[in-house]
Amino acid sequence: MNTLPDDSTLIELSLADYSDTDIARMYGVTQQAVTKRLAAMNIQRRGAKGASSIVARYLPWDISGRDDVKRLNNQAAYTGLRYFIREKLEGRLTPRGEFAVGVFKRNLMKGFVVDFDDAEGFVYRERRKEDGNLVVRWPSGQAGLTEDVLRVLVWDQDSGESGDA
Structure with a gap:
């Protein structure tokens, strides 16, 4: 019978953004076993306090209260x-x-970008001049385009890599 790694390794894998399914496959156990073990350590995966909330602080759209948040996240x-x-x-x-x-x-x-x-969710649209080097289309008149946000959302088109503002 296969077993999960020690707690610190499991936490490290979780923080490295491996899904419960990925971790389960690594150790030959079920996804439910991984989820249960993480829950026993009070580690919440995904959702409002997970990766999506980190991203949300850099974006002009709040999707957290929507009925279709799972669809949008995927x-x-x-x-x-x-x-x-x-x-x-x-x-x-x-x-x-x-x-x-x-x-x-x-x-x-x-x-x-x-x-x-509201109906389609997150979509790719052709870049416009007003988009500048942002990777998102920032709504006109929307506050929050700070230096910190620019540092994360600017695309260096010349190098093809992300770059600082």
């Missing part, structure tokens, strides 16, 4: 944006994150 444009932000903040990604941010950057290179539409 959209490709938002997933790529989330990993783009994590890469800027932490400098490291899981293989899943590297794939998602690679797709995201290819869309940026094709001339797209992420926008939010």
